[in-house]
Amino acid sequence: MAMFVHLTSAAGAPRVRRSGIRAASHGQDGARGVYCFPVLRSYTLTHQWLRELARFGGRGPFVAVHIRLDDDQPVLAGPYWDRAQATVPAAEAVRRIAALDDPRGWEVFVPRAVRPGEVHRIRAVPQVAGWRYRPDAHGTRPCTCFGCRVRGGYGSRRLRERLPHPLDGPSPPAETLLARIAAAGDPGDPAELKDALYWFATRRRGPFDRLAHLADHPDPGVRDSLAWAVGRWSTPGAAALLDRLADDPDPGVRETVADLR
Structure with missing residues (x-):
């Protein structure tokens, strides 16, 4: 045994x-x-x-x-x-x-x-055994990129301000991002829309009602980025938008929604 x-x-x-x-x-x-x-x-x-x-x-x-x-x-x-x-x-x-x-x-x-x-x-068992974050993390400079940082973790905001990441630094204000989405046109340049949605994905809440129209964008990459942007929001209504994307005709978008859940 x-x-x-x-x-x-x-x-x-x-x-x-x-x-x-x-x-x-x-x-x-x-x-x-x-x-x-x-x-x-x-x-x-x-x-x-x-x-x-x-x-x-x-x-x-x-x-x-x-x-x-x-x-x-x-x-x-x-x-x-x-x-x-x-x-x-x-x-x-x-x-x-x-x-x-x-x-x-x-x-x-x-x-x-x-x-x-x-x-x-x-x-x-004693409550202090083991490592945190990853093995050998102690004594190394913490990474503040979006993939490594702990959202809502103790001291995470001060850490991001002290060690801003060159690619995932402080997010532009929401109104700035919404203005970029509006300026992208209709249906909108996919590259510009995906870049703006990337920054929305670093937030815990957001104006999902002003982004919902992107669920009908012809580019599946934009719809996929939208799923990542709202997938972890606590804003009321974001879950319903994710439900809508779960039935997207593109298999990649459906897989993204499944991964988020």
Whole structure:
């Protein structure tokens, strides 16, 4: 039997004891399952994901759920940045990760729920183990590009002001961007529209009602950029616009909406 650790909120520990671990996470190709990591000799490496998971707003302290899986249970194993992780038996996943010189950033994905009988024990763990942002991030200059920065994170606004990114610096005002969209004409120059929508995608809210007409633009690239722009907005009505783009005739736009959801 292969032993793994799954980190979860302490508030959910009674449910885990009673019903196991739900297949609530999404893996490759939209599969649902449970993320975990092998129990290694190093306590720090075994619980390396704790601080990174807590950074995303986990409720209260985390606990470690030890689970036993059959050696032949198929799992996905690989570093988190690998979009083509290998499918291997659970015992082989443990062997591969234990043999690495530096297994930080590796993960194991079980493509199903974990049954109550597979839960070995649940125990408290220190809340300061592991890395944040990425392995070896400590001591390096933080990147403030749109892909790396944490929206709404502690001190993120001051960090962007102190270290503006040459491509993803402070966004132009919304009215400036809307004026550029209006000046692009009807239906509008695709390059100019996509550039303006790029800056709208860096915002948490926006005037979706003044952008909705772009859902009918003949260029699928513009419609795709519109989906990215409003996909994470909290503005009322933005979800309805995304629903409309989910039925777009272009498969690329539909795929973008699916990725955002």
